Structure formats: C-alpha cells, structure tokens
Amino acid sequence: GAVVSQHPSWVICKSGTSVKIECRSLDFQATTMFWYRQFPKKSLMLMATSNEGSKATYEQGVEKDKFLINHASLTLSTLTVTSAHPEDSSFYICSAGDRDQQPQHFGDGTRLSIL
Amino acid sequence: QKEVEQNSGPLSVPEGAIASLNCTYSDRGSQSFFWYRQYSGKSPELIMSIYSNGDKEDGRFTAQLNKASQYVSLLIRDSQPSDSATYLCACQGWRNTGFQKLVFGTGTRLLVSP
Secondary structure, three states: OOOEEEEOOEEEEOOOOOEEEEEEEOOOOOOEEEEEEEOOOOOOEEEEEEEOOOOOEEOOOOOOOOEEEEEEEOOEEEEEEOOOOHHHOEEEEEEEOOHHHOOOEEOOOEEEEEO | OOOEEOOOOOEEEEOOOOEEEEEEEOOOOEEEEEEEEEOOOOOOEEEEEEOOOEEEEEOOEEEEEEOOOOEEEEEEOOOOHHHOEEEEEEEEEEEOOEEEEEEEOOOEEEEEEO
C-alpha cells in the first residue's frame, strides 16, 4: 500500500534555529501533500496544503513566512520552521494521497522541541 | 457548530465486546469518509474508508455511512486491549476544483479493558 515517509522523527534544538522536515511519498506520486500540527491531547490542525510546482495554500492564522513549504517534486515536500521558538514545539505530521488525494496516508510525524 | 463532531469519550468497553464509535458531519457535500486510529504519541493510521451509503466490513471493523442523516460510524467487533487508542473521523468534500481538504473530528478515545 501507499507509504509516506517523514524525517526526522525527533528534533531538539535551541530557540532561533530553523528546522527542516521532509515528507516523501515512497511508492506513488503525490501532487498534493498536507502539513498538520498537533499539540498534546488536541486534534490535528491543518497548517497548509503543499502543491507540487506551485505555492502552498496556508490555513487562516498560519504564518507563511514562519512555516516555509517547498514541494519541488512529486515525491517530496519540505516544511521549514524558521527561527523556531518554544511555542513552536509540537508534533508535525505530513500526509499525502495518490489519485485525487484519496485516501490520505500519514507520515510517522516529527516531534519538535525548542529549548 | 463543528463541521465534524465526535464524542471525546473515553468510551470504555470490556475485551471481546463491540465498540461503537459515532461521527456526524455538517457539510452535505461531503463525499468521502475515513476512520483513522491514533495511538498516543503516534501519527494517525488509516483504518477504513467509505464512500457510499451502507456498511463496509474489513476484518473486525465495520464502517457505516448514512448520508441522509449525515452520520458515519465505526464498529469494532471482539475489541482487544490493543484497540485502545483515539479514533478520528474525517470527511472530505468535492467541489468543481476537485477533492477538498480532509476535515477531522476531535476524536473519540477508546479504552478496552482486559
């Protein structure tokens, strides 16, 4: 079945650091990938929709200059958290689907801790 | 009104029992419906997808969809302690631009006791 790989799985870094998270579709081409954030005991929150070859579509309230998304190929999307601060600490998860984005499969997530 | 509503639980059932998880949605344009299981600290895992009215069975899992009532459910037969997790209901609509983003409920926490 479809597999989505996310890397790294765990990051601890100092405040002010920029962190890049990769999301890869391993056995299918994903024209669209999605980035979510989840705080402890809370539901998934969609941050942005990543479109191959074009600009990402951000959800209301998500700073596009803070969370840079690049979708350079049909199998790779990256999320860069720029100048991260402790309040950016969260569980970041990507997802992708093959045909018509159905159904979506999630990567294993990246746990980001900013000190 | 939330777009996708689920009882947060916890729903407690004994091992071997049937667990029934329910979800209602507000967008009548929703075309696709999914159930995801999320263990604590892990990412969601797709369990079932359903696209038409009626029942869909896969092993111990049965998804039920009633578009007229805007209701989707997940039944887990012979519940096991390993089924203890949060179950997320997700709906996806369709517009002339294509399929829309998934809309998730807040999830129902299921506890299966040995």
